[in-house]
Amino acid sequence: MLCVDRVPGIGRNRFRCGTDSSNVQHRGIGCILSNRNVRAAGMCNGGRNTYATYCNTRNSNSIQDAKNCINKLPSVTGLAWGWVNAPSGKCKCTADTFSEAKNNLFKGCSNSIEAERYEGNIGLCECLLRIEKEWSSGFQGTLLIPVTGTHNPWELEIRFNKSANIQASYGNLTNKINDQIFVYRQSSWNDYPKINTTFYFEFVADGDVKPSNIILVLFDRQPVNISLIIVPSLSIFPSKPINISTNNGTYDYGAVLYASILFYESQRSGRLPANKRISWRGDSMLQDCGENGEDLTGGYFIDGSSLEKISSRTAQFTSVLAWGVIDYEDAYVKAGQLEYVRDAIRWSTDYLIKAHVNEREFYERVGDEEFRKILIDDWSRPEDILISRPTLKIDLNKDNLFVPGEAAAALAAASIVFRLSDPVYHSKLLTHARQLYNLAKNNNRHLFFLPSKGGNALAWAALWLLRATGEQSYLLDAKQHYIEFELDEYTHTIYEEYIRTIGVQVLMAKIIKEQIYRTVVERTCNNVVHNMQTTEKGLAYIDAFSKLKSTADMAFFCLQAADIGINTQEYLNFTTSQIGYMLGDSGRSYVVGVGQNYPKKPRDRGSSCPALPATCNKQAYLNPNANPYLLVGALVNGPSFGDFFYDDRLESKTNQVSVENNAGFQSAVAGLLYHQLDLGK
Template sequence: MQMKVFKYIIFCLALTIRLCHARFRIESEWSDGFEGTLEIPIKSEINNGWKVELRFDQPTMIDAWLGNLHSKIDDRIFLFINKNWNAHLPLNSLFEFKFVAKGGIAPSNFVAAWFNEELILSDSTSTTHVSEVLNPTGYTTAGLNGNSVSTKGTYDYGVVLRNSLLFYEAQRAGKLPSNNRINWRGDSMLMDKGNNGEDLTGGYFDAGDYVKFGFPMAGFTTVLAWGAIEYEDAYRQSGQLDYVRQAIRWATDYFIKAHVSQYEFYGQVGDGHEDHAYWSRPEDWTKPRPAWKITQQNPGSELAAETAAALAAASLVFRSVDSNYTSTLLGHARQLYDFANRYRGKYSDSIPNISDFYHSWTGYGDELGWSAAWLLRATGDQHYQVDVDKHYIEFGLNRQPHEFSWDDKTAGLQILMAKITRQQSYRQQAENFCNYVVRQAPKTPKGLVFLAPWGSLRHVSNVAFLCLQAAGIDINRQEYLNFATQQINYILGDSGRSYVVGFGNNYPQRPHHASSSCPNRPAICDWSAFSSPNPNPQLLIGALVGGPDQNDYYEDRRDDYVKNEVTTDYNAGFQSAVAGLLYHQVKV
C-alpha cells in the first residue's frame, strides 16, 4: 500500500471583501481508493443543519463519519446531511468533512463538492482542482463597495410567489389532483394520445389557449427549476417549496410520458389553428387531438435538448427528496440530449404546425450548449463540459445576446457556465450581457427596460432573473440586484399599476385567456365571452400579462394579445426573479 499523508490541494478565491481558503486534504491513498478531508471555512453561523454533496466521474463507494447518507445517484453523486449532534456549525469555525472512497477510485476521480447547495470544489478541465469558496449560504453581506445591500421593498414577494404558482395550477391539463386549488378548473383533454395510443394526458396549456407546445413548456420548466434550485430558502420561507416542486413535476411527468422511446418524443398535442378557432372551456372540448413527434428521421434538436435541460435541472430540485425520481429524470435527460446531438435538425421543420406559433428562429446550437451545461451541473460528468466547449466553437455561443427567451438560451448558458465553473471567460460573457441590459438597453419613460414589444414584461423578467444569477457570483452585485428590484417592482406597481392579475393596485381584469373569461358552468361559453367588455368572471390569479409598449402605454383589453396575453413562459422568469428578490430579503 502506498501512503500519502497530509497531502493538500489548496483552493482560494479573492472575494471583494476578504480572502477565503478551502482545502481538500488527502490523508492516505492506496491502489483502489483513498481517504480525504474537505476543510470548509464557516463564514456564517449554521443553526439548522447542513448538506455536503460529493461528486465523482466514475462509480464508487463512500463512507463518511460526520454525516448520514441521504441519497445517491448512479454511485457517482452522494448527498450527506448532518447528524443530530452536529447540526450547528459556529461562525468562523473550520468544518472538516472526512470520507473514504473505494472501489478502484483515485483522488483525481473526485470532481466536485457542494456545501449547502453552493459549489466549493470543482474540477472542470483536468486533474487540477479549482475551488471557489463562497459563504455557505451563497449570500455575501457586502456589495462591491463594502456597503450592505438592502432590497426591502414595499411588495410582499411571498404572496407574489404563491399567486404565480396558482396561475400554473390554472394552466394544468389532464386529470387534476384531489388537492386542486382552482375551483373553476376541472379535468380536461383526457383523450390526448400519441399515434400509437400512448398516454399524453397532463402537462400544461401554453397560454390562453389549449395547445400543449413542448418546446416552450420545457423552456419554462427549466427556468422554474433554476429558480427553485438557487432560491430554495425563499420558497421554504414563503411556504411555497412543495408547491413549486409540484408545478415542476406536473411538467416533468408529462415529458417522461412523451418520451416514448429512446429516439421518439412527442413535442406537440393539439392543432394550433384549430385551437385558436375555439373560445370556451378546456373541460368542454370533446374531440381527439392530433399529436406530433420527433424521430431519427424527423429530428428536433431544440425540442429534445431543451427537454433534456428541463429534466436535468428538475433532477436537482428533487435530489434531496426523491432519489428514485431524480435517477429517472437524469436517465431521460441523458437520452434526450444524445438524441438532440446525434440526430440534428430544426424541430419546426419536423413539426410544421408549430411554425406559426413557436418557430425556431435561432436554431438549435444554443439549446445543445444549454442542455449539456445542465447535465454537467446535474451529474458532474466531465464529458458534458467537453460538449459545451465543442458547441461554443461550432455555434459561436460566446457572442453577446440581447435577450433570454424560449427561443434563445445563449445568455442563460453563459451565466450558468459562469456559475458552474467560475472561469473568467464565462464571467466576462455574463457581465457583458448584464451590462448591456442594465446600462445600454432602451428604457421606457418610467424606467422599464424595453427589449421587445410582444410580451415586454416577459423579456425584462427573464433578464432580471439572469442578472440576479450573475449578482449571486459577485458580478456587479449591488448594481444588478438594484436593477432586478427596480424592474420587478415596476411590474408590481411602481409604474402606477400592477401587471399581475389579482395583485396590487389596478391589476388587469381582462387577460387574453379563454377559460377564465367563461362564466360558471353550466352557462354556455363561446366567442361572446371574448367580446364582452366586462372583467373575466374567473380570477386568473398570479398571471403576468404581456405589458406596456415603449411609452408605458397599456390598455386592459382581452383582444390585445400583444399586451394582455398570459403564457406559462411569461411567468417563469418573473417568478424566479421574485424568488431571488425574496431570497435576498430573507438573507439580509
C-alpha cells in the first residue's frame, strides 16, 4: 500500500498537487495493467516524489476491470494522454480531452496490453476539512489546502447539496447561487498565498447542514479532494508542571522518566495511536513518501522546529535510549514506565525498518534545508502541513556508510529490549541490523578516514550485534574496527562527534572486559570529571553548541563506567551532579514542565500554537508569551558558560528541543534511579 492510501478522508480519491518547472499544475489519473494483476491507480507527480492511489484491483487478469476503473474517474477536460507498453512494441495515444484519450487507448491499444496509464490536468489536490465545532443545525470548520503553485489572487468555491448559510471573515463573497454554491475571492487586504505553504479558510455553515453536505470544493477553479477530520474536545495532558522534589532532598527520578517519555510522544510523526497521551497532537505528515511511493510515515521529528526526520540521528538517540532500558530495566519497572519506553523505542525502530526499503537502499532524510526555511516562514502545526517533502535516499553500496552503521546499532540494541516481550519483532530487528551492518562493513572502506566519518559507527554496530547475538565474528570485527580507526584516541577537548567514540570505548570495556579498554575509559572519564571546564554553578561545559545534550551523554557513559567498577563512587557523584544541575540545582530546571523555574518558551511548533480553531502562523512563533501547551519533559539546549539562560523561542542556541537531547539524559536518570533504589544488589 502506498503511503497516500493511508490518509483518512471522504471518498476514495487521494491526490497531491504537483507543479512542473513552469509552475503549470499537472495532475493525473490512470490504471496500470500487468499479466497477473490489474492495478488501477491515480497518479500525481509532485516535486521529487510520485504518489499513486485511486482503486486497486489485484488478483485479476481482466483488462475490463481496469477499463471499469478508468470509467469511474472524473471526466475532466485537460491535457490527457495515455501510453501502452506492449510486448510487440509501444503504442502511444494522445488527445485534447480526457474522454478522447480513453477512447483512443481502448480502440488502438487494447491488444496484449502490459501497462496502461492516463494523465491529465484534472486538478485534484489533497485538502483537509477540519471540524472544530458541530451542532444540530451546522458546524464550524477550516479548509486547509496545500499551495504548490502561484495563486494571484485566490478564488475558493464551496458547493453544498442543499441550501446553507456561510459566514467567513477571509475574502469577499462574490457569488452565491441558490444558497448552495458560494464563491469567495481574495480581498485587497488579504495576503497572496505563498508556494509550499498551507491556505486556511475558516467558516461557519448553518441552515441544517452537516460536513457531509459539502459535495465539492474548488480552489482557483480546480477541484480538491476533502479529507475530513474532527477535532475532539481537548483535555490538555498534562496541564500542570510535575513536582520532582522528595522529602529527603533528592529528586523523584521516576517522575522525570515519566516526563521525558511524554516528550518523545509529543514529537511523533505519522498516524498516532488511539491511546495517545498528548491530546493536542494529531496525525501529521501522512504524505511522507519515498521516490517510488514507499511509505515513510511515522518516526520522530528530529527537533521541534524543523520537523525533519533524519535516520542516522534517529538511530543514534535510539541506541542510547535502548542501552538505558537494557541495563536499567528494573528502574523502569519500578517507575511504571517500562511499557511506555518500549513503545517509544518501537516508534523509532518501526520507522528505521521502513526507511530500509530494500537490502541496498535506505532513506536518510525526509525534509531538507530549503524546506526548513519554508517552514520557518510558515510556522504552523505539524498537523496542518499538507505539502509533500523532499527525501534523500542513499545507495548503501557507496554513500554515507556511517548511516547504515548507526541504523544497524540501533536495531540491534532495540532487539535486546524486545527479546523476551516480542520474539518475532526481536528477530525482525536483528535481520535488518545484520543486513545494514554487512553493507557498511564490506563496501567502500576507503571512506572511513576518521572515526567521525563512520569508523566509530561501524564499531558501535559491531558491538551491539555482539551484545545482541553473542556471535564471536562480531567480537573480532569490533576489535578490528577499534584498532583500524584508532578509537582509543585521547583528546583533552571533547566535542559532539567525539562523544560517539566515547560510547564505543565504554561498550568495549563493558562487553569485552579487558583491562586495555578499561584503561581508555578511565582516562576519558577522568578528563571530563577532573579537567573539563565547569561553569560557576557546576555544569561540565563540554560542547558550546549541544550544551546539555553532550553533558548528559557523558554523564550516562561515565555512569556506565561506574557500573563496571571504574571509580564507581566518583563517577556516580559526577552523574548525580550533572543531572541535578539540569533538574534544578542550578537554581532553575532546564526540563520543560518539570521542577521549578523551567523554560516556558521551548522552540517547538506543536506546543507554541494556539488552541484550535485558531490559526497557527508566524505570530505564534513571535509570541513573547509562554507556549500555550506545556511540552512536558523536553530538555532544552541550555545556558551559556556563564550559567545565563534567556528563555526565548527564537533562540535555538538556548531553547531548541530535540529527541536527541533527551536520550542520554533519560538513560542517565534511569541509572540514577537504579542506584537510588539499590536495584543492582
